[in-house]
Amino acid sequence: MPSQRRMRFFGTLIVITIVVLFYMSRAAHQTQNSDFYTKTQQALQEREFAEAAKQRDADSVGSRLKAAEEQAKKAAEERYSSAKGGIEGPDQKSVAGRVKMDGDKVPGVAQQGGRPRDQTAILEHETPEDHEVEIEMNAILKKSPMIIFSKSYCPHSKKAKHILLEKYRIVPEPYVVELDLNPQGAKLQSFLAKSTGRRTVPNILLMGKSIGGGDDMEELDETDTLAAKIKEIGGSRITEVEHRGARPEVRRQRAKA
Incomplete structure (x- = not known):
């Protein structure tokens, strides 16, 4: 015990x-009930809330920046694609050597002055003088679906002009550019040589495409295929082609064809 x-x-x-x-x-x-404890706990909670808010803001800003970068990248790709489409056509080249032939439209002349400068930024090998020549070329192409690049003293040019302007009635009428009288004639001729492969005159362009020179026009006329070729390439841009010296029945047959 x-x-x-x-x-x-x-x-x-x-x-x-x-x-x-x-x-x-x-x-x-x-x-726990003291002011010090209560304030300490409150401060810790506020700090946690602040950190969480900063994280959410950071995530939100990051998302917006990423979206903006993606949008800018997409816009840049679209501009590049648009510029490339205007510079390198997959099919035939126009007189400017950069625009795809498209049915009834005259290529390379969508607006005065050629390609928009802010979209293509000028090719590295293209000088300001080259761009001025292209502007002049595009302005010429607006004159008519058919352009006759000629020289006033050239006998072959005279032959081509005689055939196209006197032997045939073409609507709209072909527009003649005398390169020896044009201030930029030499540069235009060099430009044509690069874009069409033909340096000599005359150089006849239909819908921006070279269809030959004086001898070619003579051969097409003699084989009675000139009107058909002009209609085929010109499409609805050429409203009328008529041989002025043809007999009435021949004109009717051609009209039906």
Whole structure:
């Protein structure tokens, strides 16, 4: 049986333990309810909220930047594609050597002055003088579906002009450019040589495509195929082609053809 002294010791120990636990729980409760604890907890929560908000803003800005970059890249690709389409046609080349032939449209003359400068940025090998020549060429192409590049003293040019202007009635009438009288005649002739492969005159262009010189026009006339060729290439841009010296019945047959 335990002694009385031992009982008192254990009783005192139990009382002390209860007092200590009560004190610690009370102190913890007071600490949680204190202004310092409350403000500290509030500051920590605000900091967490601020960090989360910054992260969301950063993600949002990153998404917008990425979207803007993708949009700019797409726009640049579209501009490049548009410029490339105007520079290198997959089929026939026009007089400017850069535009695809397209049915009834006169190529390379969509607007005065040739290609938009902000879209094509001028080719590396193209000088300002070359661009001025192209502007002049595009302006000439607007005059008529058929252009006769000639020289006033050239006998072959006179033969081609006689056939196309006197022997035939072509509507719209062919437009004549005398290169020896044009201030940019030499540059225009060089430009034609590069784009059509024909440096000599006359150089007859129909819908921007070279169809030959004086001897070619003479051969087409003698074989009675000139009118058909002009209609075939000119399409609806050429409203009428008629041989002035043909008999009425021949004219009717040609009209039916």
